[in-house]
Amino acid sequence: MNFAKGLYQRFSSLLHELTKFGTIGIIAFVVDTGTLNLFRGAFGMGPMTSKVLATIISATVAYLGNRFWTFRHREQSGLRREYFLFFLLNGIALLFGLLAIGFTQYTLRLESLLAFNIANIVGVALGTLFRYWSYKKWVFLEATEPIPAELPGVKQDR
Secondary structure, three states: OHHHHHHHHHHHHHHHHHHHHHHHHHHHHHHHHHHHHHHHHHOOOOHHHHHHHHHHHHHHHHHHHHHHHHOOOOOOOOHHHHHHHHHHHHHHHHHHHHHHHHHHHHHOOOOOHHHHHHHHHHHHHHHHHHHHHHHHHHHOOOOOOOOOOOOOOOOOOO
C-alpha cells in the first residue's frame, strides 16, 4: 500500500495533467469528428478539405482548453507565440490524419463513411501522441518561477 501511495504522490501531477489533456482531447475529438462528417457528408466536401477545416476548428477548441486548463500552471510565453506554435505543431499532427485518410480513400479505395471515420480515428490517435509530447516541449513551457499556492480569483485544481 505504501508503495502505491508513494508512486501516486510521485506521479500525481503528471496524472492530473494527462487526465486534463485527455478530457480536452475528447472534446476536441468530438468537435473534429462532428465537423469532419458535417463537411464530408452534409456539405459534400472532399476528404482532405474536410479534414483540414475540421482540424482548424477542433485545434482552436483544444488550444483554449489546454492553455486555460490543462497547462495553465506552466509558463505563459505570450498568446501569439503559443498560438503560432500550437497551430504549427497541429499542422504537423494533421499530416498523420491526412496520410491515414488519403491512404484509405485513394490507395485502398475504401470510400465509405465508415472507412473514412476509421482512418480519421487512426490519424487522430497517432497525432495525439505527437501533440502531447510537442506541446509540453515547445508550447506550454515549464514555469521558471514557482506559482503561488493561491492566485487571487482563481480556484486551484487539486
